[in-house]
Amino acid sequence: MAANSAPDGSPPHSSAPGPIDPSETFHFASRDGTKLYGEWFAAERPRAAALIIHGYAEHCGRYREVANVLVGAGLATLSYDMRGHGRAEGQRGHVDGYRDYLRDMAAALEQLEQRSTTDGRTLPVLLVGHSNGGLIALRALSDPARVPENVVAAVLSSPFLGLKAAVPLPKEVVGKLAGRFLPTLSLPSELRIDHLTHDQGKLAERRVDTLCHEVASARWFTSALRTQQYVAELVHHMRIPTLWLIADGDHIADPAATHRVYSRVRAPSKRFRFPEMHHEIFNEVDRGRVFDHLRDFIEERFPST
Numbered sequence: 630m631a632a633n634s635a636p637d638g639s640p641p642h643s644s645a646p647g648p649i650d651p652s653e654t655f656h657f658a659s660r661d662g663t664k665l666y667g668e669w670f671a672a673e674r675p676r677a678a679a680l681i682i683h684g685y686a687e688h689c690g691r692y693r694e695v696a697n698v699l700v701g702a703g704l705a706t707l708s709y710d711m712r713g714h715g716r717a718e719g720q721r722g723h724v725d726g727y728r729d730y731l732r733d734m735a736a737a738l739e740q741l742e743q744r745s746t747t748d749g750r751t752l753p754v755l756l757v758g759h760s761n762g763g764l765i766a767l768r769a770l771s772d773p774a775r776v777p778e779n780v781v782a783a784v785l786s787s788p789f790l791g792l793k794a795a796v797p798l799p800k801e802v803v804g805k806l807a808g809r810f811l812p813t814l815s816l817p818s819e820l821r822i823d824h825l826t827h828d829q830g831k832l833a834e835r836r837v838d839t840l841c842h843e844v845a846s847a848r849w850f851t852s853a854l855r856t857q858q859y860v861a862e863l864v865h866h867m868r869i870p871t872l873w874l875i876a877d878g879d880h881i882a883d884p885a886a887t888h889r890v891y892s893r894v895r896a897p898s899k900r901f902r903f904p905e906m907h908h909e910i911f912n913e914v915d916r917g918r919v920f921d922h923l924r925d926f927i928e929e930r931f932p933s934t
Contacts, residue, residue, distance in 0.1 A: 644917040644924075646701060648693035657740050659712065660732035666716035667737065669744055670696045670706040677931040678745040678752040680737055681708035682762030684909075685789065686722065686818060688715025688840045695757065695911050698920045702927045704755060707741040709733070711765075715840045723813055723846035727856045730765045731775065738777060753931065756783040757923075759911065760882055761853070763788030767890075768856050770871075771863040782930040784872045784923060787879055787908050790857050791886030815844040824880040824907055831912040861890050870897040872926040874919055876906040899926065 651668035659665050668689055679699045681692045689708035699706045711733045712719035724730060738754065745752045754777070758766035763785040769775050770783060820843065822835055835841065873891055877884045884902075891900055901922050906913045913919065 644920050646694065646697045646920075649697040649700065650693070651696070656716075657709075657736060659729075659736045661729070663712045663729075663733070664718045665712065665733055665736065666710040667740055668693075668696070668708045670700050670708075671744075672700045672703055672705040674703070675705040675745060675752060676703040676933065677705075677755055677927070678741050679704040679706045679755045679757055680734075680741050681706065682734060682737075682756065682758040682765055683708065683710070683714070684760030684762050684787075686714070686820060686842050686845075687838075690715065690840065691835075691838070692759075692911070694916075698923060699755075699757070699927075702924050703931070703933070704927065705741075705745045705752065707737060707744065709737045709740075714842075720813060720815075720846065721842040722815060722818065722844040722849060724849050724852060726848070726852050727765065727768055731769055734765060734769060738780070742777075742779070751779050753781045754779050755927065755930070756780060757786070758783065758788065759786040760789045760908065764790060764853070764856055764860065767860045767864060767867070770867040770869065771860050773866060773868050776869075780869065782870050782872075782926070784874065784926065786874045786910055786919075787876050787882050788873070788887055788890075789853070789882045790860065790890050791883035793880050793883040814847045816847065816850075818843050818845045820881070825909045826907050826912045826914070828912055828914045828916075831909070857886075861886075861893070864890055865893050865895045867894060867896050870930060871899075872922065873898060873900040874910055874922065875900060875902050876908055876910045876913075877902050877904040878906050879908045881908040 652671040653669040655667050656664050683689050688710050692708050696706045710717040711730055713721055713723050756766045766783055875884050875887050903910055910919045
């Protein structure tokens with residue numbers, strides 16, 4: 630764990646365990662044949678299974694500490710690179726539509742079930758989605774018929790339900806026109822790395838991480854807008870319990886938009902707000918506090934026996 634102090638001067642929380650290496654790495658096919666990449670973290674006598682869905686412009690290898698927390702709580706865990714990210718196939722920063730991300734998630738859930746089923750027993754599944762991964766999870770959960778019955782709970786970390794900074798009108802117009810006529814046109818994402826976390830060690834890692842990218846296609850932009858609208862309008866259909874971990878100091882995903890969507894949730898849900906934290910709360914200096922809420926939610930939804 631990084632040795633930096635928290636923004637208020639307090640020491641880092643002791644319950645951030647650091648990353649672990651995956652038990653297995655592998656490639657697998659999405660529903661349309663696109664090759665994806667997965668990391669499997671086995672757990673001894675697991676009580677449940679977890680699927681980690683990473684954020685935009687990054688990759689699953691940045692979630693090995695989150696995997697350590699999940700495995701430590703008794704959950705066999707799979708993380709994966711969705712198309713256009715990390716070690717997966719596809720144009721960087723491009724998607725034809727979020728239906729493709731849903732196909733990737735469905736294929737990853739199948740891989741998770743294959744690896745976590747023992748003696749004919751299928752484990753219940755926890756979804757853990759960060760930022761764009763949270764948007765993808767919410768898009769699926771807002772259409773309950775799309776979600777397998779063994780997915781019984783979800784954690785949303787800084788879900789990407791709106792941009793904090795307004796997109797300049799000329800860029801928005803160009804993006805929408807290109808999304809229709811030049812869908813694969815790539816534009817700089819203009820993501821500020823220092824808006825991700827206060828942890829200087831994590832920022833240094835991110836700056837040299839060649840598996841991350843700094844572009845977004847026009848079609849991704851317009852598809853994200855449509856998906857955000859879909860979730861805002863239909864999230865009340867979601868049936869499973871959720872935990873919302875919201876960074877109110879977020880300069881990337883608009884926390885006000887997240888709170889508005891949260892107010893429409895009808896399924897059992899809990900919300901924890903972190904006023905001092907930036908976007909990547911799983912990488913923040915005092916992320917141990919975040920992990921403690923995650924552990925408590927796991928214990929509530931998947932009680933120890």
